[in-house]
Structures are given as structure tokens and as C-alpha cells.
Amino acid sequence: MSKTNPGFFFEDYTLGQVIDHAIPRTLSGGERAMYHALYPSRHALYSSDEFARACGLHASPLDDLIAFHTVFGKTVPDISLNAIANLGYAEGRFHLPVWPGDTLHARSKVIGLKQNSNGKSGVVYVRTEGLNQHGSLVLDYVRWVMVRKRDMEAPAPDTVIPDLATHVAPEALLIPEGLDFSHYDTALTGEPHRCPAYQIGEIIDHIDGVTLSEAEHMMATRLWQNTAKVHFDATFRDDGQRLIYGGHIISLARTLSFNGLANAQMIAGINGGAHANPAFAGDTVKAWSEVLDKADTSAPGVGALRLRLVATKGSPAAGALKDADGRYLPEVLLDLDYWVLMPV
Template sequence: MSRTSSTTTSKTNGGNFFEDFTLGQVIQHATPRTITEGDRALYQALYPTRFALPSSAEFARQVGLQQHPVEELIAFHVAFGKTVPDISLNAVANLGYAECRFHQPVVPGDTLRTSSEVIGLKQNSNGKTGVVYVRSTALNQRGEVALDWCRWVMVNKRDVEAPAPETFVPDLKSAVDAADLKIPAGLDFTAYDDSAAGEKHRLGDYEVGEKIDHVDGVTLTDPEHMLATRLWQNTAKVHFNTQVRPDGNRLIYGGHIISMARALSFNGLANAQLIAAINAGAHVSPAYADRTIYAWSEVLDTAATDAPGVGAIRLRLVATRGRDESMTLRDEDGKYADGVLLDLDYWALMPA
């Protein structure tokens, strides 16, 4: 009997390491994703969200929208998840966001496809990791931009001896200009129903510098986090595999904290109906299951828009590990205060 030799070939994707990225590189991410009503239902099951506009088709019609949009963060998570296998599968941590704009509401039936351009690279001093900066764009099935954003992520090197690339750190805006916010076509808050929204406080009731304690807390669990991360098809190893982290803990996906904090902000900001832009964001500390998170907000700015009855409010949303009644973001040395998990700067649309 003759024996035949076989050769094992790898057809799997181990993800990109830091030395695999080049400045100007454009990556088309796999698996377009169609948004469904199931996404809305699961999002509402995972997070205590109660904003009227994405919750009620009738409310959406009354404010001039022809179709009932899902929460903006559903679109963000789906589009972000597409980038993970190519950008952050071998990441240590996602570090921050900038220049994120929601160009139009996403509705069930829309299919999102994402691409990313590498806009910056910087090897860390330890020689084992580096920071990759990307600008990602999600298009719908008509080729229209649904949202775009920048983020930077710390990625492991495959070979610590691989030469460092030339350092280039992009100059990103600290905030999206209010004049550059995209207002959904037809949005009209002149007949806005305060009772249906659940709050009477409108744009003129908020002052710059005002802080709002959102009071309620939610204890994180591994099952909910892993369900959410799989829902967004986020394949980052640190969220599922305890063997890839020295401490043996699953790292809670940062987007899970963003959505949880945004949902908690309803209590005090129920009329901040639509997220128009994310100016900046930092995952300050890691989050793990069994921690209870709370949230507070600070009003940073307000602005008028051209849409009837629609104003814009710029907010700092802070998620904390445990209740922080003092609402302190930084200590005397300028460092983030102990317990801060998330520092998110965003614009929302609110009745004027």
C-alpha cells in the first residue's frame, strides 16, 4: 500500500499585527450586515434605553421622519464590529474616538458595509505594541455614508524585532463643529410631545457647565456582554477568551459601556433624542463583569440648527465604576479620577 504525504495549509485569519499596517492602507471589511427590527429589540433588552424617538414609530412620524430609525449606537456597533477582524483582533485595548458623525438615520432594512484607511502609526517605547489610527466609513446599500469615525487602538506586534514604522500621528479635531452636524431630512420638533418623551426640559433649560447625575446603576454581567458583542459580530479575543489575558478576565467591550451609559442618561436627558456626532471618547479604565456602573453628564455647549424647533446640545457623558456623587472627572494632578470608565464627548439633537 502506498502512502501519500499531505501538507497542512492555513486558511484561517489570525488578524493583523502592528507591523502589518502601512500608512495610507485601505481595508475593505468583510460581511455586510443588514439591520433588522430584531436588532432594535435586542438592544432594548440589553440596555435600559427609553428614548421616545427610536422606541416609537408614531413619535418618529410626529417629528417628521418618514421611517422609524434604530438607535444611532446600533449602527455604530454594527459598523465598528466589521472593522475588528482586520484592525483590532490582536489589540490590547481600544483607546479612543474622534470626528464621528452620523450622516443619516439608519432604519431596519438598511445594509451597512465598512471600510477603513490607516491614517497614523506609532510604535510604543516597549517595542512590543503600537498604536494604529484609522478612519472608518460605513456605507448603506445605496452607497450613501451612514456614519464615519476615527479611532486609535493599541495592537500587539507579531515580531518584537520587526522595525518600527515612521511615526505619524494624525491631527484630529477636538470636536465636530455644530455647523457641520447632519440633521435628518424632515426633522421638525415644533410639535414635540413632552409627555410622550417623558421629560419637559428642553435646550433652553440646560446651562453650560451644569452637571446631571443620572442616578440609576446597572451591574454588568458576562452573559449580557458576550451576547451584545456577538450581536455586533465583534470578534476581539479579549472579550471572549479568558486565556488571552494574563488576569483571566474577559474585558467588557467598550461599546457596551457607551450604550449602557447612554441609556442611563435618559434620566435627566430624555429629550436628547438623537446622537448627531461623537467628538471624542476615551475608555479610561477596563470594565469587567459584576461591576456596577453609573453615569453623569456635563453640559459643554449648546447650538441652534436650521431645522424647525431643533437645537443641539454638546454633552460629556461619564461612566463610573460605582456611584460618584461628587461627579469628579479628574483629580488634582489632572489624571482621571479613580473609578472613571468612560469619558465621551458628543452632540445630541434636542427640542429647542
Template sequence: MAKTNPGRFFEDYQLGQVLTHAVPRTVSGGERALYHALYPARHALYSSDEFARASGLAASPIDDLAAFHVVFGKTVPDVSLNAVANLGYAEGRWLKPVWAGDTLRSESEVIGLKQNSNGKTGVVYVRSRGVNQRDETVMEYVRWVMVRKSDLDAPAPETVVPELSKVVAPEDLVIPDGLDFSGYDFALAGESHRWSDYEIGETIDHVDGVTIEEAEHMIATRLWQNTAKVHFDATFRPDGQRLIYGGHVISMARALSFNGLANAQMIVGLNGGAHANPCFSGDTVKAWSEVLDKAETSAPGVGAIRLRLVATKGGEPFKLKGEDGKYLSEVLLDLDYWALMPL
């Protein structure tokens, strides 16, 4: 009897199936240190316990995206080990901060299936959530993944494509208990721009760029325990290149957005996202943002700002799609998220 696990293929998924993902992980300050080493992450709330305490929190939480990567990585062996590509995200919410010492585990429910017309692959929709040691859900999100079939003769399942919200409503965003930006120190945060300084429709070129290194990508993918074959095995793709984990691009672009959005401190909602084109070692990632919406919150001095974050590997800023409606070839990431910012 085989002891090894080849991973799930498209025909192995069933609507309503609940996947309990293996290997819970206790996070520590080590995750923060490595996260800040891999990306030029400088947001003050995640860099300083004292800054976080002055903002009403007990200490500096683990970066929102670091927590996302830990939760996401748990899902890979059961959801995307045999994936062709991770296609998109929706309905993501960060519900509780993750602190050093917390233990995170993940589970997913299959909420949609659609076999592709080529009969060789299909799209699997899952709703995943990360849970801490107190059985509290710290975050949740939907993603959909294109997965290979192993048995090409396996019958196609009934097509079910879930209806997903295009945006997380501002009233559904969860503000961390105690968060208070009324005494916010803009000098220590690095920029003077506050929530009221940004206008809907405004675009921001984040100016800086970072060239993706193979070694850093490999460290990051191992750090998050992401075992997807396309990231590790150079023989798995016909072009012989290892695909850069899409989350690596997300974190790089978010870190680059500090220049112009240093006060967009906490990510609390993920409205949508697409990995528009593959990223490989040697690509230089740059980023720009567009302000899509703004909303007030019940927390003192705290506003919510909805941002489109675009990562590119060249080309002019503020250009996203061609006349055919398709993403331009230089666009790597199109991410729509809510962040919290001082009023």
C-alpha cells in the same frame, strides 16, 4: 497553506492602507428589540414609529449607537482583533439615519502609526465609515487602538500622528431630512426639559445604576459580531477576566442618561472619547453628564447640545481626574458628543 486568519499585528499596517471589512449586515427590527433588551434604552424617537413620524421622519430609525456597533463590529477583525485596548475616538458624525432593511458594510483607512517605546506594541489610527446598500455613507469616525506586535524585530514605521479636531463644529453636524421638533410631545417623551432649560456648565447626576452581567455582555458582543479576543477568551488576559466591550459601556451610560436627558434624542456627533479604565462583569455602571456647549440648527424646533457623558463604577459624581491629571480609577468612560433636542 494556512487557511485561518490570525488577525493583523502592528507591523502589518501601512500608512494610507484601505481595509475593506468583510460580511455586510442587513439590520432589522430584531436589532432594535435586542438593543432595547440589553440596555434600558427608552428614547422615544427610537421606540415609536408614531413618535418618529410626528417628528418628521418616515419611521423610527435604528438607534444611533446600534448602527455604530454594527459598523464598528465589522472593523474588529481587521483593526482590533489583536488589540490591547481601544484608546479613543474623534471626528465622528452620523450622516444618515439607518432604517430596518438597510444593509451596512464598513471600510477603514490607516491614517496614523506610532510604535510604543517598549517595542512590543504600537498605536494604529484609522478613519472608519459605514456605508449602506445605496453606497451612502451613514456614519464616519476616527479611532485609535493599541495593537500587539507579532515580530518584535520588525522595524518601527515612521511615526505619523494625525491632527484631529477636538470638536465637530456645529455647522458640520448633519440633521436628518425632515426632522421637525416644533410639535414635540414632551409628555410622551418622558420629560419636560427642553434645549433652552439647559445651561453650559450644568452637571446632571443620572442617579440610576446597572450591574454588568457576563451573559448580557456576551450576547451584546456576539450581536455586534465583535470578535476581539479580549472580550471572548478568558485566557487572553493575565488576570483571566474577559474585558467588557467599551461600546457596551457607552450604550449602558447613554441609556442611563435618559433620566435627566430624555429629550436628547438623536446622536449626531462624536467629538472625543476615552475608555479610561477597564470594565468587568460585576461592576455597577452609573453615569453623569455635563453640558459643554449648545448650538441652534436650521431644522424647525431643533437645537444641538454638546454633552460630556461619564460612566463610573463607584465614587462620587462629577469627579473625573485626580490632581495628577489622570482619570480616577472608578471612571470607565469619558465621552463627548452632540445630540439633537427640542428647543
């Protein structure tokens, strides 16, 4: 009997199945330093303990996407080791900040299954929860993944596609305890623009770009302990290329958005998202954002801004997303709809 883990194939999943993912991870300032070196993130709340204390927190938390990538990485051996592609996200909420010293683990529940018409693969929908050492929920989200079949003759399961919300309602966003932007100092953040300065429908071209390298994306993927074969093994794809981890693109785009959204401090929710096209080493990533909505929160001085963050390769016009038939343009890498917390 083999002692190695071949990973789950599509026919191994059942509706309602709960998977407790292995290898909990204790996070430290090392992850922050590596994250800021890789991308590099510059939001003040995640860079300065003193700034965070002035905003009502006891210290600077770890970047929200550090928590997201850590939890995501825990799920890969059970959810996407044999994935063809990670297709999308929905209903994501950040429940609690993550601090250096916290230990995160993850569990997922299968909430949908659909075999593809070619009979060689299928789409698995899971709701994943990330929990800390106290058993408290740190974040949760839904994602769906296209996974290979092992046995082409295995019968297709009944098709169940979950009914997912189009977005997280602003009143359902969770504000970290104590967060207070009443005395927020824009002189320390790099830009003066607060929530009221942004208009619904406004397009922000973030201008800057980053050319992807094999070294950085491999380091990032290993940092989050993501073991998906398509990111490491060049023989796993017919084109002989290693696919860039989609989370790497999310973090690059979020960092690029600093230029124009420096005060969009905390990610509070992920409404939806799609990795529209694959990315490979040598591609140059740029980004633009569209303001979708604004909302008040119960926290003093804190507003919520709903943004569409789009990462592209090359330099298509800011605002360009889909063709006349509704298909993503080939230059579009990421389409992410999310909520951020920023001062009013």
C-alpha cells in the same frame, strides 16, 4: 498554508492603507428589540413610529448606536482582533438615519501609526466609514487602538499622529432630512426639559446604575459580531478576566442618561472619547453628564446640545473625573464628548 485568520498585528499596517471590511449586515427590527432588551433604551424617537412621524420622519429609525456598533463590529477582525485596548474616538458624525432593512458595510483607512516605547505594541489610527446598500455614507469616525506586534524585531514605522479636531463644529452636524421638532410632545417622552433648560457647565447625575454580567456583555458583543479575543477568551489576559466591550459601556451610559436627558433624542456627532479604565463583570456602572455647549440648527424646532457623558464604576461624586496629575480616576470607565439633537 493556514486557512485561518490570525488578524493584523501592528507591523502589518501601513500609512494610507485602505481596508474594506468583510461581512455586510442587513439590520431589522430584531436588532432594535435586542438592543432595547440589553440596555434598555427608552428614547421616544427610537421607540415609536407614530412619535417619529410627528417629528417629520417616515418611521422610527434604528438607534444611532446600533449603527455605530454594527459598523464597529465589521472593523474588528482587521483592526482590533489583536488589540490590547481601544483607546479613543474623534471626529464622529452621523450622516443618515439607518432603517430596518438597510444593509451596512464598512471600510477604514490607516491615518496614523506610533510604535510604543516597549517595542511590543503600537497605536494604529484609522478613519472608518459605514455605508449603506446604496453606497451612501451613514456614519464616520476616527479611532485609535493599541495593537500587539507579532515580530518584536520588526522595525518601527515612522511615527505619524494625525491632527484631529477637538470637536465637530456645530455647523458641520448633519440633520436628518425632514426632522422637525416644532410640534414635539414632551408628555410622550418622559421629561419636560428642552434644550434651553440646560445651562453650560451644568452637571446631571443620572442616579441609576446597572451591574455588569458576563451573560449580557457576551450577548451584546456577539450581537455586533465583535470578534476581539479579549472579550471572549479568558486566557488572553494575564488576570484571567474577559474585558467588557467598550461599546457596551457606551450604550449603558447613554441609556442611563435618559434620566435627566430624555429629550436628547438623536446622536449627531462624537467629538472625542476615551475608555479610561477596563470594566469587568460584577462592576456596577453609573453615569453623569456635563453640558459643554449649545447650538442652533437649521431644522425647525431642533437644537444641538454638546455633552460630556461619563460612566463610572461604584459611586464617585458626579463631576469627579481626573486626579491632580490629570490622570483619570480609577473609577472612571468612559469619558465621551458628543452632540445630541433635542427640541428647543
